[in-house]
Amino acid sequence: xxxxxxxxxxxxxxxxxxxxxxxxxxxxxxxxxxxxxxxxxxxxxxxxxxxxxxxxxxxxxxxxxxxxxxxxxxxxxxxxxxxxxxxxxxxxxxxxxxxxxxxxxxxxxxxxxxxxxxxxxxxxxxxxxxxxxxxxxxxxxxxxxxxxxxxxxxxxxxxxxxxxxxxxxxxxxxxxxxxxxxxxxxxxxxxxxxxxxxxxxxxxxxxxxxxxxxxxxxxxxxxxxxxxxxxxxxxxxxxxxxxxxxxxxxxxxxxxxxxxxxxxxxxxxxxxxxxxxxxxxxxxxxxxxxxxxxxxxxxxxxxxxxxxxxxxxxxxxxxxxxxxxxxxxxxxxxxxxxxxxxxxxxxxxxxxxxxxxxxxxxxxxxxxxxxxxxxx
Amino acid sequence: xxxxxxxxxxxxxxxxxxxxxxxxxxxxxxxxxxxxxxxxxxxxxxxxxxxxxxxxxxxxxxxxxxxxxxxxxxxxxxxxxxxxxxxxxxxxxxxxxxxxxxxxxxxxxxxxxxxxxxxxxxxxxxxxxxxxxxxx
Numbered sequence: 001x002x003x004x005x006x007x008x009x010x011x012x013x014x015x016x017x018x019x020x021x022x023x024x025x026x027x028x029x030x031x032x033x034x035x036x037x038x039x040x041x042x043x044x045x046x047x048x049x050x051x052x053x054x055x056x057x058x059x060x061x062x063x064x065x066x067x068x069x070x071x072x073x074x075x076x077x078x079x080x081x082x083x084x085x086x087x088x089x090x091x092x093x094x095x096x097x098x099x100x101x102x103x104x105x106x107x108x109x110x111x112x113x114x115x116x117x118x119x120x121x122x123x124x125x126x127x128x129x130x131x132x133x134x135x136x137x138x139x140x141x142x143x144x145x146x147x148x149x150x151x152x153x154x155x156x157x158x159x160x161x162x163x164x165x166x167x168x169x170x171x172x173x174x175x176x177x178x179x180x181x182x183x184x185x186x187x188x189x190x191x192x193x194x195x196x197x198x199x200x201x202x203x204x205x206x207x208x209x210x211x212x213x214x215x216x217x218x219x220x221x222x223x224x225x226x227x228x229x230x231x232x233x234x235x236x237x238x239x240x241x242x243x244x245x246x247x248x249x250x251x252x253x254x255x256x257x258x259x260x261x262x263x264x265x266x267x268x269x270x271x272x273x274x275x276x277x278x279x280x281x282x283x284x285x286x287x288x289x290x291x292x293x294x295x296x297x298x299x300x301x302x303x304x305x306x307x308x309x310x311x312x313x314x315x316x317x318x319x320x321x322x323x324x325x326x327x328x329x330x331x332x333x334x335x336x337x338x339x340x341x342x343x344x345x346x347x348x349x350x351x352x353x354x355x356x357x358x359x360x361x362x363x364x365x366x367x368x369x370x371x372x373x374x375x376x
Numbered sequence: 377x378x379x380x381x382x383x384x385x386x387x388x389x390x391x392x393x394x395x396x397x398x399x400x401x402x403x404x405x406x407x408x409x410x411x412x413x414x415x416x417x418x419x420x421x422x423x424x425x426x427x428x429x430x431x432x433x434x435x436x437x438x439x440x441x442x443x444x445x446x447x448x449x450x451x452x453x454x455x456x457x458x459x460x461x462x463x464x465x466x467x468x469x470x471x472x473x474x475x476x477x478x479x480x481x482x483x484x485x486x487x488x489x490x491x492x493x494x495x496x497x498x499x500x501x502x503x504x505x506x507x508x509x510x511x512x
Contacts, residue, residue: 129384129385129386129387130386130387130389131389132418134386134387134388134389134392134418135386135392135417135418135475135476136476137383137384137386138380138383138384138385138386138500138506139383139464139476139477139478139506140382140383140448140456140462140464140478141446141464141476142452142453142456143452143453145452146446146448146452146464149446150444150445150446150464150466151444153444153445153446153489154443154444154466154489157444157489199449199450200447200449200450201449201450201452202446202447202448202449202450202452203446203447203448203449203461204446248424251443251444251466251474
């Protein structure tokens with residue numbers, strides 16, 4: 001059966017400012033971002049017939065639809081888990097549009113992730129010792145940060161990756177943020193010594209291994225490729241979009257071990273053909289682990305790759321997180337990176353890679369990824 | 377009984393209740409498939425290997441090694457203010473399964489992957505006893 005390859009496009013992207021205190025509700029942030037995205041695409045509120053959301057967010061699709069004045073909401077849904085579902089939402093929406101179930105789907109979010117509920121403190125994800133968490137939280141393993149640090153420590157042990165190499169991820173991303181006026185860490189340089197001297201939060205994670213906390217909103221507008229070609233901006237064709245759940249896998253394996261073979265097959269391209277990548281960086285080490293588990297480099301080679309400048313916009317083999325990523329632009333859990341991925345295809349990034357044909361975006365260390373293609 | 381300020385007390389579920397009940401009696405037992413003898417932890421309904429619903433609770437040695445660890449040096453949740461640093465470990469038991477736990481007698485900076493450890497049982501409430509570990 002034919003998949004949706006290049007039959008659906010991201011036609012519009014929108015975001016609010018990124019801040020530590022937005023001064024408005026999460027629903028208002030989402031609406032502001034949606035209006036920007038529709039304007040970017042050259043579409044109107046009445047064109048929207050689908051809405052999709054992160055299940056962890058507060059603004060429901062009914063509330064968004066009633067504010068936007070959507071008359072016939074033909075498609076709505078959410079993907080659950082945590083922040084890592086951006087690519088899954090793109091996949092669901094693309095499949096729906098390719099199947100003719102809806103024609104213009106907006107994927108949106110608005111989060112007061114700093115001034116409101118804070119992910120990093122377990123206020124969103126904590127389950128207080130219940131369910132599977134009964135076997136982790138009572139021992140002080142409270143947040144994704146703890147779980148991921150535990151895996152990172154073992155990976156350092158098995159593959160020789162070092163904290164200093166983690167630091168080169170943070171430093172490379174900060175360089176990109178310093179070229180991006182929207183970034184929360186714009187105009188704020190970071191050196192490798194700053195990283196190494198920063199306090200440990202959850203050892204082995206230093207402060208500068210950890211993502212920002214952000215208030216902000218973002219939105220993507222998806223329509224058929226055919227329709228996108230007649231709109232305001234060049235379409236970002238969805239060459240592939242896929243998700244992967246938490247299946248049984250080895251302790252150090254990220255979900256990319258399951259996803260990568262499916263994703264590359266769906267796309268009909270391999271990692272060597274990717275021109276620029278956005279990779280979910282809630283924690284800097286996971287950029288290295290994702291580069292390895294998606295097959296951009298072999299296991300154990302991700303650390304040396306970033307240390308040699310491989311992910312830098314300035315001269316890197318594969319520029320990664322060119323807006324500054326979650327570490328230095330904003331932490332909208334995948335949304336701001338999907339937006340940056342679209343910008344790279346359009347030629348609109350503040351750290352634009354030359355002649356981008358294929359733009360890769362992981363939205364959760366192997367739990368989902370999107371490959372966008374520039375229209376011919 | 378030993379209070380652990382800040383640390384949540386586990387809430388046993390219908391499926392995990394035997395695990396906690398055995399611990400209350402001073403025994404570390406893990407769920408194992410009656411058909412193919414595969415351990416499963418945390419407990420679940422079905423054997424992920426062979427699909428059987430027939431399970432038993434098998435006593436394990438409680439001996440193992442530190443497989444990985446993290447040190448929380450800054451309170452993540454407000455309930456941990458004043459209770460850092462602390463280390464959380466994953467112990468690989470001699471029988472194979474991994475348990476998340478804490479070490480009671482090793483300073484956070486002395487923990488290493490591969491450190492031999494053994495289980496001790498620490499009651500944190502009338503209903504709940506935790507499997508913690510000490511240097512073996």
